[in-house]
Amino acid sequence: MAKVLMKGNEALGEAAIRAGCRFFFGYPITPQSELPHYLAKRLPEIGGVFLQAESEVAAINMVYGAAGAGARVMTSSSSPGVSLKMEGISYIAGAELPCVIVNMQRGGPGLGSIQPGQSDYFQAVKGGGHGDYRLLVLAPASIQEMVDLMGLAFALADKYRNPVMILGDGTLGQMMEPVEFPEMIDPDKLPSKPWAARGAKGREPNIINSLYLNPLELEEHNLKLQAKYAQMAEEETRSESYYTDDAEIVLVGYGSSARVCKAAVDQARQQGIKAGLFRPITLFPFPKAEIQAACRQAKSVLTVEMSMGQLVEDVRYNLEFKVPVHFYGRAGGMVPTTRAVVSKITELVQEGGRSA
Amino acid sequence: MAKVLMKGNEALGEAAIRAGCRFFFGYPITPQSELPHYLAKRLPEIGGVFLQAESEVAAINMVYGAAGAGARVMTSSSSPGVSLKMEGISYIAGAELPCVIVNMQRGGPGLGSIQPGQSDYFQAVKGGGHGDYRLLVLAPASIQEMVDLMGLAFALADKYRNPVMILGDGTLGQMMEPVEFPEMIDPDKLPSKPWAARGAKGREPNIINSLYLNPLELEEHNLKLQAKYAQMAEEETRSESYYTDDAEIVLVGYGSSARVCKAAVDQARQQGIKAGLFRPITLFPFPKAEIQAACRQAKSVLTVEMSMGQLVEDVRYNLEFKVPVHFYGRAGGMVPTTRAVVSKITELVQEGGRSA
Amino acid sequence: MITVFERPKSLTPAKTHYCPGCTHGIIHRLVAEVIDELGVREETIGIAPVGCSVLAYNYFNVDMYEAAHGRAPAVATGIKRVHPDKVVFTYQGDGDLAAIGTAEIIHAAARGEKITTIFVNNAIYGMTGGQMAPTTLIGQTATTAPNGRDPEVQGYPIRMSEILATMPGAAYIARVSVHNPQEVAKAKKAVKTAFQVQLERKGFAMVEVLSSCPTNWGLTPLKALEWLKDNMIPYYPLGVQKAPEEVKA
Amino acid sequence: MITVFERPKSLTPAKTHYCPGCTHGIIHRLVAEVIDELGVREETIGIAPVGCSVLAYNYFNVDMYEAAHGRAPAVATGIKRVHPDKVVFTYQGDGDLAAIGTAEIIHAAARGEKITTIFVNNAIYGMTGGQMAPTTLIGQTATTAPNGRDPEVQGYPIRMSEILATMPGAAYIARVSVHNPQEVAKAKKAVKTAFQVQLERKGFAMVEVLSSCPTNWGLTPLKALEWLKDNMIPYYPLGVQKAPEEVKA
Amino acid sequence: MLKVEFDEERCKGCELCKAACPKGIIVMADHLNSMGFYPATVIDQDSCISCAFCARMCPDVVITVRREEKNHG
Amino acid sequence: MLKVEFDEERCKGCELCKAACPKGIIVMADHLNSMGFYPATVIDQDSCISCAFCARMCPDVVITVRREEKNHG
């Protein structure tokens, strides 16, 4: 396929279709609305269903319905809208249903702003809803990667019967970049889902449910979920290491902050500073072994986020406080500049990367 | 005042009234419903307002309204209901409004069970809603402490103009214990709130809001919030250390798990094991200096939770991986038994508290 | 001997957890009988609410979902859009449908979603211990309205059938009761129509069934049925609120 | 010279961010004029929605809240219960009030909450880029209904005034338009009544104002007003849907 | 086979069947079933007219009703 | 003082006032204001009947309308 120039939100829509997704339920919100706009046009053309729900709450519960019925299904929103989906997401995880949820983060808290943000990291990776569930969280850093990860997202959702979140931000949603799409997957040719509720023809009824009145059974169910998460940690972590082999200072960032970090690493290297970048692509499961490997020789680590400090906690946790981890964050829709990150690098290198 | 025997949920209701709370908006859910039942009776008797909202979403937004209007106001729910409040809580934190939110946790995820749980820890302390907001989270371990912390909760909410969460669980809500109440606070005698919206008589209009279209302003607002959280960490951490001075093994637990831990410590001591308990009372801000002090001499730490492992991450984080931190958790409404905890202690002590 | 009445196939053998005399059981049976009679057991997907009927997924012998409180119509929409040829029904209480789930039921009706809703109105939150429902009558006591519902404080009981009947997307809306065998027979007819309307793709269909909650009303099962007749029916009049032309005739 | 028309005191001097010819501006002014005329500026608390009018808190010269999308009636309830003597109004769009906020507005009306709601129906989501609203007309195009709203897929436009008028708690419900000076005058009268009904504690009051969105309708401001008159009014008939006896007379 | 048959272990003793029976032939047994209820039963099967009112009112689907075949004898 | 006065810098050039004026005396200026719009204005103040239709239709509260005092002489 030839490259096309496309907006992130629209590319995500096309990528979902290529991945065999034929159902979308969502509610408009900036800065992700081009995704529903795109699908509103495209899905009916290929026999799919686009439905604008009356709210995010309704949308996520429609997803619950469609996912339980065996379909590849997606929803999409941005920060405040995702908060409204927390109960529904906990239900989907509890009932072990596969689906894809997109969050094009914006500045918070509250109504905040419509400019890009990365302050829903905790919500995404720790489970903003109640109960011990987890989402598999993917963090693309370019439009091409958004497209690639969308295919992966649906595959992993089905593999684990678990909701997968694509955690982007306003920048990734709004920007255009050249992108190439994979071949179309025919949803009718995907492996069948014998657990799905589509009428109990010639079999015992299937039940889509997260209620376990007997606490021992619910505990067992939880242990099963934990085993799944452990398997994900074993098999699904993804990351990118850029010039980390000899890096004295390793930057850590995901999504669009990671792009800025990469440019900063390049500039720092030009200045003779041994800088590198570790970019987690799966935010949950966190690429623990990978970050430890990437930072083995580092004197210091600098986490860069569009938030007041969320990813940085996981960086420290996964590095087990063996390296001093510093933080540079912008908030409220402000985006870190390459220049600021480079000057933060210089400062840290001069300090010798000591105190955390 | 004489002691009375009272259910946790009802005691919380009375304690809120004593603290000057005259407004309650909520939606029924097990296992916290006795709290609204109690207030439905008591509030009208003293000129207050009890209103059953049409949903948790409406309830939290009524709280936003009442808090912005200057009242001491409370809502209460349990896990799935609290998830539905995430957007509203983020708005309240963003608009810097004081209020008290009770979560009597139950087993999850999804509909889960109605038995006690502690698996909403992350949601409470990391901000389950979007954006970089934080709740001040208080975790009582007895009915008397619930009463005492309710008074504190309203005071801190007003002091910081921040929502305060009381994080309990089904056990604390349902059990009866003897309890003594403080004197009644007259809400009319509380310091006035000049920022509140009650009609712009003789002054410029007040605006209750969390929208900042200018990202620089929103960033500034976020920095202001962070400064508040830092001040909380400075001034408001609370914890209990029980036999930690010489403890080789320190148990960490909050709320009703901490009660079990305390009994286990007693039993372990009887067996000659130097066990102790560290009980965080503020879960956010986390009592970092205190836990470090309590575990200074410990060979190992054992975190006990009614979840699959949430508090344990904060324990490791705050101990900076200097002590091996182990985990014992039950889920789905199962409650750890003293016997099981003691045997876990014995096991760890025999192992010499090595590998984490 | 000819069997004139037996357990429908669309019920599992499970014993229900309902209180003695709770009419949820009658309503379950009617739905199951209708599914049997229409021969759609293997094509049907049901959705249990959160409420006393939360375990309905154990009682109906069809593919079932348990939905979050109030969201059954949204879940049903998701299912029906994936499987437009299947029969999809929700079973919901008055707290579920008329309080927290108000937006979902109204918009399912507005969309003319081709689903069937069984709305069990017992004027109370049964499951959680007798709190006021949006349908609790004026003066009726509840654990959250200990002095009786006062319209000045808690407002007026909501008539969902009347509201939904105003919507073009709603094809069939009826209110029935199950307080005696005659009404049970009529109720069954309405339930059957509500499923037929779905099969004929006419639009959204709902049957509101006035139901008793002896436990939280604090009455014996028999007194509860009397109370229903004497107090609920005057405020919630029985009858077909809306029907496609053919059905009316 | 006598001034016959000037800027009301209850508007701040701020320039609005509305598009040229957007009738949100007219509706703001009407509300401000009424607050001036009733002399309640210092007693009034207004609630801005999420929607194009999100910044209304900068434009009304009274104490203001910005509420989460759809939740203004719940916020208003919280305020009014704390200050029953103050004047509380919400200002909401059709996405805000008739989609995500359906439950909140219906239950505010059911409770007879003594607040005034200004419901700006422009049949579209203005703020977010022209998506379909629950009030979008059949055949009308939107960014999420690129081929026009099809009732088989997206269902039927919802008439909120008609629904709310069925509720005993609603004291005053009227639909008006602002497409010409005569209608603007009538609209103002309705807004005034809706505030008076609150002052007299009669119950919930709402004025639905048909409003234009030239930007997302893709029309000039003038053509937009014509389109409103020709297309919206037939489906959303103007008039008082419900009023206390005195008002009707 | 009996005309009205009660699956006694399912009965919750609510008496709705008893009140509905036009022949007044349903009585409550004086023993508890395993759920702790006094189950309903019919002693006088002969008086039963197989109207199934009892069954239609029974929330627990306890009752099976049969009638003699018309063209039986 | 003028009968109709336009706060030109507030005008967004929507022309709603122009369409509403029964005397047809409102025209759009040929210069842009600082917001980038051609503002409305009235040249022929004398023909104005102070009906305020223009002001009532103006979404941006650009217009102030006055009339001569009746008993002015």
Next chain:
Amino acid sequence: MLQEIILAGFGGQGVMSMGQLLAYAGMEENKQVSWIPSYGPEMRGGTANCSVTLSDTPVSSPLIDEPDTLFVLNRPSLEKFEGNVKPGGLLLLNSSLVKVEPQRTDLRVLKLPVDNLAQEKFGNSRVANMILVGAFVAITGAVSLDSVVGALKKVLPEHRHKLIPLNRQALELGVELAQS
């Protein structure tokens, strides 16, 4: 002293207030006490139980896995809880309703037909539970009879306070029967 008690029966048999009565009595004696109900979707007709702890030291978990004493008011409760009682523990059984025999041989078992007794002696089956409580007090001494009588004022609603003497008689009957 630590007394962990489970009281179990059908909903409506009064096990909840029986448990509260014991907890109140313990509180009157300045003991550390807790009471917790089982809660769940079992409603009227289902089984109900509560756990009461009476202790000299702070109560750890109010939930009880292995009670010292088990009150059994119906058959399902016997089946559900019998196995959990501590070896050597006490089983108090309402034999008016529970016709089967306990399986455990390592328990102290007292079977009293309290429904019948209450009806026969006092013409009021409502005080049946008090006979069991009296027996408990006599056997364990966990609380005094006076404290229980004192606690009745807290547990019974005002309009039932006139029944306190009758309840006292029932308690005393229980003491007597336990001692005999």
Next chain:
Amino acid sequence: MLQEIILAGFGGQGVMSMGQLLAYAGMEENKQVSWIPSYGPEMRGGTANCSVTLSDTPVSSPLIDEPDTLFVLNRPSLEKFEGNVKPGGLLLLNSSLVKVEPQRTDLRVLKLPVDNLAQEKFGNSRVANMILVGAFVAITGAVSLDSVVGALKKVLPEHRHKLIPLNRQALELGVELAQS
């Protein structure tokens, strides 16, 4: 090579598609490109701008703080962005609409009355922007004229493809004016 460009004007003046045109042209040349709009509640009548990056190496952030080139189509945009342009950068100004003078003295400034020119030369003010794009191409050489013309096919909707020759003429006029 790295060219960072901001294009700014009133909404409806076509700055968004002008930016996309440049990004497409860059893509045609296998450059690394990105485009991003400002987005916000400024709607019709408000100001609109977008950022375009043309680069030989991967684009870090698509957001641009200090553009190499600034296209200004109205006065507020000049005020908003003039200060940010890199020293020595390029300022392209539609002087048909912007009557004020830029303040910076360290920039290369080209003022073209493109609205008037387009009207005069082609009788179609719609192609005014193309004159500025042509000038940009001529001055910076960031992309070739051919690539821009090729990109027109992607940016213009099908039914406007017949206008491509006219657009090319406007582009060429821009080249000419820049070189003169």
